[in-house]
Amino acid sequence: AQSVTQPDIHITVSEGASLELRCNYSYGATPYLFWYVQSPGQGLQLLLKYFSGDTLVQGIKGFEAEFKRSQSSFNLRKPSVHWSDAAEYFCAAHSGGSNYKLTFGKGTLLTVNP
C-alpha cells in the first residue's frame, strides 16, 4: 500500500541550529512530494513541492528539501531555525494521474528553544 512515513514525532532544536526533518515514502513509482507546515490553530501551508527535475528544491521561509530516489526519501532542511518555525510539519505524496488521493505522514512537531 502507498504510504508516507515521518519517523520523528517530535523534534526540539535551539534557535539558530540547523534542522532536518525526515520523510520516507512507499510508492510503486516516484510520486509527487510535498511538505506542508501547520502553525497552531491554523490550516496547512505549502512549503515546497517536488514533481521532477532538480532533486534539491527550494521553498518558502528558507526551507529546502532533497529528493533521494535510492533512499525513497524527501527530507526537509533549514540551515538556521527561527523561533517562528515552531509548528507541525507534514510530508505528503500523490501518485499523480487520475488518483486524487494525497497521502500524509503523521507529522513532526517542531519545538524551538530560545
Place this chain on the structure above:
Amino acid sequence: NAGVTQTPKFQVLKTGQSMTLQCAQDMNHNSMYWYRQDPGMGLRLIYYSASEGTTDKGEVPNGYNVSRLNKREFSLRLESAAPSQTSVYFCASSERDGNIQYFGAGTRLSVL
C-alpha cells in the same frame, strides 16, 4: 484573495445531532477535498470532488455525506454525529488532480 473559506470555525454537537460544514473557494479550482485531522494520525481524506458534479469516497467516508453545490462550494454533512467524529476538519482545493492543494483554516468539531 480569501482562498479557501470554511464555516463554522468551531462547533459543539450532542450525539445524534446533525450539521453541515461549509467550504468555499475563490480560486476557480476544479477539485475539492475534505480531510479530518486527529492527533498522531495526520490528515485522512474523507471525500473528494474531482470536478463539479462528481464526488467520491476517500479513506474514511463512513458517517459523512458531501455535496458539490457548484464549482465554488463543497459541503460536508454529518447526519447523526458520534463522539468518534470529534476532530478538526479541513477543506482543500486544487486546480486539478495531481496539483497543489490549498487548505482552509479548519473547523474544530466536538461531539459530546
